[in-house]
Amino acid sequence: MARRPLPRILSSGSAHITRSREMARSAADSATDVLHPLITITRGLRLLAGAGRRKWAATPKDRRGPALFLVAALVLVVALVPYGPLLALISVMAVAGWQGRDRTPSRTGPDEAELQRLRSLYEALVPYFSLPEDPNPLFAHGGEWEKAFDEYEFDADGRLTRLRVSYPPYFMDGEHSSRVRIEHLMYAKSGRGREYLFDWDEEGNELVMSVLPPLPTGIAAQRFVTAPGETVLGFTDAGAVRRTVPVREGDETRDAPPVLWRTGARSTEPHLLAVGRPGSGTTSLLRSIALQALPHGDVVIVEGGGTGEYASLDGRTGVLAVERGLSGALAGLEWAANETERRLIAANRARQSGHAVPEDTKRPLWLLLDRPSAFAHVAAADGRPDPQELLHVPLRHGRAANVTVVVAEQFETLDALSETVRTHTRARVVLGAATREELESVLGAPPHTIPTPDIPTGRGYARLGTGPVLRLQVPATPDPYDDATSDAHRRAVLELLPDRHTPLHGSTAATTRAPEPGPEPAASAPPAPDPEPGPPAQPRSRHQRQSPAPVPAAVPAEG
Numbered sequence: 001m002a003r004r005p006l007p008r009i010l011s012s013g014s015a016h017i018t019r020s021r022e023m024a025r026s027a028a029d030s031a032t033d034v035l036h037p038l039i040t041i042t043r044g045l046r047l048l049a050g051a052g053r054r055k056w057a058a059t060p061k062d063r064r065g066p067a068l069f070l071v072a073a074l075v076l077v078v079a080l081v082p083y084g085p086l087l088a089l090i091s092v093m094a095v096a097g098w099q100g101r102d103r104t105p106s107r108t109g110p111d112e113a114e115l116q117r118l119r120s121l122y123e124a125l126v127p128y129f130s131l132p133e134d135p136n137p138l139f140a141h142g143g144e145w146e147k148a149f150d151e152y153e154f155d156a157d158g159r160l161t162r163l164r165v166s167y168p169p170y171f172m173d174g175e176h177s178s179r180v181r182i183e184h185l186m187y188a189k190s191g192r193g194r195e196y197l198f199d200w201d202e203e204g205n206e207l208v209m210s211v212l213p214p215l216p217t218g219i220a221a222q223r224f225v226t227a228p229g230e231t232v233l234g235f236t237d238a239g240a241v242r243r244t245v246p247v248r249e250g251d252e253t254r255d256a257p258p259v260l261w262r263t264g265a266r267s268t269e270p271h272l273l274a275v276g277r278p279g280s281g282t283t284s285l286l287r288s289i290a291l292q293a294l295p296h297g298d299v300v301i302v303e304g305g306g307t308g309e310y311a312s313l314d315g316r317t318g319v320l321a322v323e324r325g326l327s328g329a330l331a332g333l334e335w336a337a338n339e340t341e342r343r344l345i346a347a348n349r350a351r352q353s354g355h356a357v358p359e360d361t362k363r364p365l366w367l368l369l370d371r372p373s374a375f376a377h378v379a380a381a382d383g384r385p386d387p388q389e390l391l392h393v394p395l396r397h398g399r400a401a402n403v404t405v406v407v408a409e410q411f412e413t414l415d416a417l418s419e420t421v422r423t424h425t426r427a428r429v430v431l432g433a434a435t436r437e438e439l440e441s442v443l444g445a446p447p448h449t450i451p452t453p454d455i456p457t458g459r460g461y462a463r464l465g466t467g468p469v470l471r472l473q474v475p476a477t478p479d480p481y482d483d484a485t486s487d488a489h490r491r492a493v494l495e496l497l498p499d500r501h502t503p504l505h506g507s508t509a510a511t512t513r514a515p516e517p518g519p520e521p522a523a524s525a526p527p528a529p530d531p532e533p534g535p536p537a538q539p540r541s542r543h544q545r546q547s548p549a550p551v552p553a554a555v556p557a558e559g
């Protein structure tokens with residue numbers, strides 16, 4: 001797949017380095033070619049010298065004198081014979097050249113163990129790829145596996161890394177269950193613990209199985225080079241996407257293939273749902289999205305888990321609220337719904353009167369909800385609406401109003417998500433361990449790989465709308481206040497956090513971390529929307545509501 005070239009400013013540095021590397025490599029190759037005979041003779045001389053040393057060491061001491069005498073006599077004879085020294089030199093060089101020759105045996109095919117693997121895989125596939133009525137079966141017990149496996153590669157440990165299988169045209173490769181059976185069998189026979197890609201060519205009746213290298217886990221949160229409206233969800237395989245972006249990994253900068261999610265008015269998947277098991281990394285994904293959104297937009301965070309994992313964002317410029325309680329969540333989301341409507345009306349009026357759309361309707365607003373299902377039960381018990389109901393307007397009309405909704409939920413509580421959330425979140429991510437059925441139910445299509453059983457945190461799959469299912473590794477974006485976070489990652493996240501717009505006092509910090517014990521006073525909710533599109537009611541984070549603070553600088557201008 002052709003890659004879109006990077007902007008000159010970004011690519012020129014790395015292109016220069018690549019050119020220099022290529023020049024150095026070709027110079028080294030030429031030098032090796034020229035010096036090859038010398039290298040061979042030197043290696044041979046070294047071997048001869050080593051053999052001589054060993055022989056000398058093995059010679060008993062009482063025989064060393066006569067041996068030395070014999071050698072000296074030989075040298076004398078050679079020196080006296082016409083052309084003796086020259087002939088001796090040529091002979092020594094010839095022997096050294098012979099001794100120093102490259103003796104690595106060139107492999108011409110698989111060894112016995114590898115052959116056995118291929119044979120047993122072939123035998124295992126016979127029941128699936130043969131029919132009793134076939135007079136000339138490609139797959140038959142004791143048949144010729146070479147005809148079915150026309151390309152194969154093994155790694156240094158003798159395990160298959162690539163295999164091209166030709167199969168009979170009557171195999172139902174269009175049926176998902178038939179494919180899955182073959183993929184699981186080949187996975188089991190080729191060695192577990194690695195991730196395999198299965199590429200079915202239905203036209204050519206061929207299947208190529210290849211081992212995928214693990215996705216790099218060393219990329220941490222950083223300022224990614226993206227266009228406005230693009231968010232890096234994570235990184236994927238090199239051939240799977242057309243773009244690359246420069247990333248810092250440790251001390252190195254390299255180009256990596258990102259999974260880019262486009263939001264805003266032209267997005268076809270304006271909202272995202274991320275699903276995973278506990279500890280799979282969905283909170284880190286939301287944190288990563290928030291850090292990328294904040295330089296250009298405002299963020300409202302609703303944390304159903306109530307564990308304070310977004311405390312580092314609380315009170316930062318652009319973070320309009322971090323809500324952990326039901327009342328706060330309801331207030332924040334009600335404001336967001338009103339704000340979406342206000343933006344729509346303002347933009348509509350401007351268009352109708354032939355004016356430019358007001359700037360305050362363009363600033364991206366992000367609603368990040370981590371486990372909103374946690375509120376459903378409390379809300380029902382308390383006779384209050386489920387906060388998810390308030391997502392109806394942002395989800396349905398958010399695209400035109402630059403409002404983006406991101407929901408993270410766990411598999412166990414996925415049923416608690418409302419139909420609106422499911423319908424309108426067309427960008428999907430699954431992180432961590434998941435069965436094929438679970439992956440398919442969230443992504444809408446099965447992945448083409450079978451993942452390893454021990455998946456690193458933040459590893460999963462992404463699918464944007466009806467696009468392909470992509471492998472995904474989310475950049476490490478841990479909670480900088482977590483003691484378990486490494487110094488490098490803490491620094492990386494702290495560097496990206498905007499300044500605080502209000503000082504965080506000790507008592508407030510405590511309350512922002514603790515889950516809300518009960519319903520908050522209704523007074524904390526933002527005022528009801530104005531009948532006319534007017535100034536938006538601003539939600540504030542809990543500490544702001546407790547101690548009235550100046551309206552944050554990042555709050556959209558009223559209009």
Ligand SMILES: Nc1ncnc2c1ncn2[C@@H]1O[C@H](COP(=O)(O)OP(=O)(O)OP(=O)(O)O)[C@@H](O)[C@H]1O
Pocket residue numbers: 217276277278279280281282283284285305309457458459473474475476477478479484
């Ligand atoms: N992409 C990643 N790279 C490295 N470590 C990660 C990544 N994502 C998450 N982690 C680490 O894994 C742990 C769990 O992550 P996180 O809290 O994001 O998971 P979660 O799915 O939200 O789980 P929970 O709901 O139980 O908090 C944290 O210690 C976090 O730092």
